Amino acid sequence: MTQAGGGILKRAALWRIALLVVAVGGLELLCLTGRIDRLTMQPPHRILVDMVALLAGGQLNTAIAKTLGNAALAFVIAMVVGVTVAVVLHYFRSLRHTLDPLFATYYAIPMFAFYPLLIVLFGLGDTPQIFIGAMLAVVAVIVNTLNGLDRIPRVLLKTARVNQLSAWETATQVMLPCATPYILTGAKLAVAYSLIGIIGAEFIMSTGGMGYEISFAYTNFDNAKMYPLILLILAVSIAINTLLARWEKVLMARRGLS
Amino acid sequence: MRGWGNTLKLVVLLLVVWQLMAWFVGDVALRTPLQTVVFTAKLVATPVFWGHFAETAQAFGMALLLAVAIGLSLGFLLGLNRFASEVLEPLLVAVYSIPKITLYPILLLSFGLGIASKVAFGTIHGVIPITLFTLGAVRAVRPVFIKTGRVMGLGTGHMIATILLPAAMPEIFTGLRVGFSLTLIGTLLGEMFASQRGLGFLLMNAIGLHNVDLIMALTFLLVLFAGSASSLLLYLNRRLYERA
Numbered sequence: 308m309t310q311a312g313g314g315i316l317k318r319a320a321l322w323r324i325a326l327l328v329v330a331v332g333g334l335e336l337l338c339l340t341g342r343i344d345r346l347t348m349q350p351p352h353r354i355l356v357d358m359v360a361l362l363a364g365g366q367l368n369t370a371i372a373k374t375l376g377n378a379a380l381a382f383v384i385a386m387v388v389g390v391t392v393a394v395v396l397h398y399f400r401s402l403r404h405t406l407d408p409l410f411a412t413y414y415a416i417p418m419f420a421f422y423p424l425l426i427v428l429f430g431l432g433d434t435p436q437i438f439i440g441a442m443l444a445v446v447a448v449i450v451n452t453l454n455g456l457d458r459i460p461r462v463l464l465k466t467a468r469v470n471q472l473s474a475w476e477t478a479t480q481v482m483l484p485c486a487t488p489y490i491l492t493g494a495k496l497a498v499a500y501s502l503i504g505i506i507g508a509e510f511i512m513s514t515g516g517m518g519y520e521i522s523f524a525y526t527n528f529d530n531a532k533m534y535p536l537i538l539l540i541l542a543v544s545i546a547i548n549t550l551l552a553r554w555e556k557v558l559m560a561r562r563g564l565s
Numbered sequence: 566m567r568g569w570g571n572t573l574k575l576v577v578l579l580l581v582v583w584q585l586m587a588w589f590v591g592d593v594a595l596r597t598p599l600q601t602v603v604f605t606a607k608l609v610a611t612p613v614f615w616g617h618f619a620e621t622a623q624a625f626g627m628a629l630l631l632a633v634a635i636g637l638s639l640g641f642l643l644g645l646n647r648f649a650s651e652v653l654e655p656l657l658v659a660v661y662s663i664p665k666i667t668l669y670p671i672l673l674l675s676f677g678l679g680i681a682s683k684v685a686f687g688t689i690h691g692v693i694p695i696t697l698f699t700l701g702a703v704r705a706v707r708p709v710f711i712k713t714g715r716v717m718g719l720g721t722g723h724m725i726a727t728i729l730l731p732a733a734m735p736e737i738f739t740g741l742r743v744g745f746s747l748t749l750i751g752t753l754l755g756e757m758f759a760s761q762r763g764l765g766f767l768l769m770n771a772i773g774l775h776n777v778d779l780i781m782a783l784t785f786l787l788v789l790f791a792g793s794a795s796s797l798l799l800y801l802n803r804r805l806y807e808r809a
Contacts, residue, residue: 315648315651316651318648319648319651319652322648322652323652323653323655323656326652326656327656346674347674347675348671348674348675404571405571405574405575405578406575407571408571408572408575408796409575409579411795411796411799412791412792412795412796412799414743414746415745415746415749415791415792415794415795416746416788416791416792416795417749417750417753417754417787417788417791418750419750419753419754419757420753420768420783420784420787420788421784423768423769423771423772423780423784424594424595424780424781424784426772427593427594427772427775427777427780428590428594428595499662502664503664503665503666506664506666506667507664507666507754510666510667510669510758511754511757511758511769512769512772518666518667521667521670522670522758524670525670525673533670536667537667537668537670537671540663540664540667541663541667544662544663544664545659545662545663548659548662549659
């Protein structure tokens with residue numbers, strides 16, 4: 308049964324690759340025959356060549372470092388704040404119930420609408436972008452951490468009490484380790500959200516970073532720069548997400564949760 | 566009704582935080598809730614606002630219609646075909662997690678600077694969650710229901726209308742709820758980045774003019790609309806789950 312299931316998965320993966328190859332090949336053909344003109348899109352092989360040239364040339368290094376650095380900072384802030392808030396909310400039930408409707412509708416709110424306000428507040432530096440990234444990511448961390456804390460077996464908490472651990476020790480030695488797989492799910496979402504937040508903010512209005520470079524290249528019809536950058540961002544975010552998903556699966560399997 | 570009490574408490578809490586922040590930050594960057602509401606009332610009375618509102622509403626409506634139509638049909642198609650869903654689901658999940666705003670220049674180049682690219686951008690935000698939730702919901706329908714339908718000789722159309730849709734309704738509605746929010750976010754983002762009309766454009770314009778009143782009023786209106794629409798959908802969604 309599992310063998311047949313594995314066979315199907317393998318066949319599906321092959322089909323998926325074939326589908327991607329056909330799609331990229333089709334684009335290549337459309338571009339080369341001139342159905343899609345050069346001003347709209349470069350042929351895929353050109354994009355790849357340009358991307359390698361851009362990366363090797365190093366003129367994008369500052370933009371890449373800025374975007375990834377800011378995203379990493381937003382991610383760290385979201386994780387620290389999110390886990391702390393979740394532990395606190397886990398203690399204060401009534402506050403948690405009050406905030407529940409906020410968490411439930413949080414991702415329906417267009418967070419980027421706050422970006423103009425943040426620019427007015429913090430100026431047009433890195434701060435409003437990091438703020439948006441952290442703001443987008445933090446609720447995913449809170450919700451998933453709370454979910455993990457809710458699932459801690461009673462007996463572990465009782466053991467902690469029997470051993471007279473303080474609240475701090477209970478949180479760091481029992482609760483958080485126990486909730487790790489769920490926190491990791493939150494972390495996975497937080498990575499995606501902080502990248503989306505940073506790049507989106509750079510896109511709308513900023514003075515540097517990958518999102519800014521794309522929008523700058525777009526306004527100058529500089530397709531030789533725009534498409535490689537888009538491809539780079541897509542590749543980076545898909546790679547990060549795939550890696551985290553793998554790791555999460557391993558952790559979940561170790562706990563027998565998958 | 567503890568749910569309503571909590572919502573009320575939350576609204577009061579948010580208003581207090583807003584007021585405190587306005588006092589703390591000062592007049593340069595923030596307005597108090599009262600000032601914002603007064604300015605919003607004035608804004609809503611001007612015809613210019615309604616012009617931009619109509620543009621956004623039209624783009625959002627079309628994007629939502631497309632996202633729902635494409636998402637539902639794709640979801641049912643893949644949900645009923647195990648192999649096709651194995652092939653395509655990982656691709657959809659990967660696309661779901663990328664910062665879609667990077668794709669916007671491509672859409673602008675292919676659809677031009679106008680309502681079409683906004684609609685397309687809103688649609689690609691909303692269509693994937695609707696597809697994924699519908700796919701999952703259809704696949705999770707109890708096999709005995711489908712077998713019963715097959716024994717009774719139902720065609721595909723009948724099968725969807727009388728068995729799959731009712732059985733999978735709560736999860737499909739969850740997908741529609743998420744799709745609704747994301748389509749709205751996508752449409753507004755599109756207007757903020759490159760557009761000459763619509764509420765997103767008005768918001769970007771307000772930053773250029775450093776019009777804090779306008780920024781606050783528009784943000785307030787957008788958050789109010791998104792928040793209440795999503796709360797309503799969430800409420801309906803919970804009713805559906807309770808009934809199921």
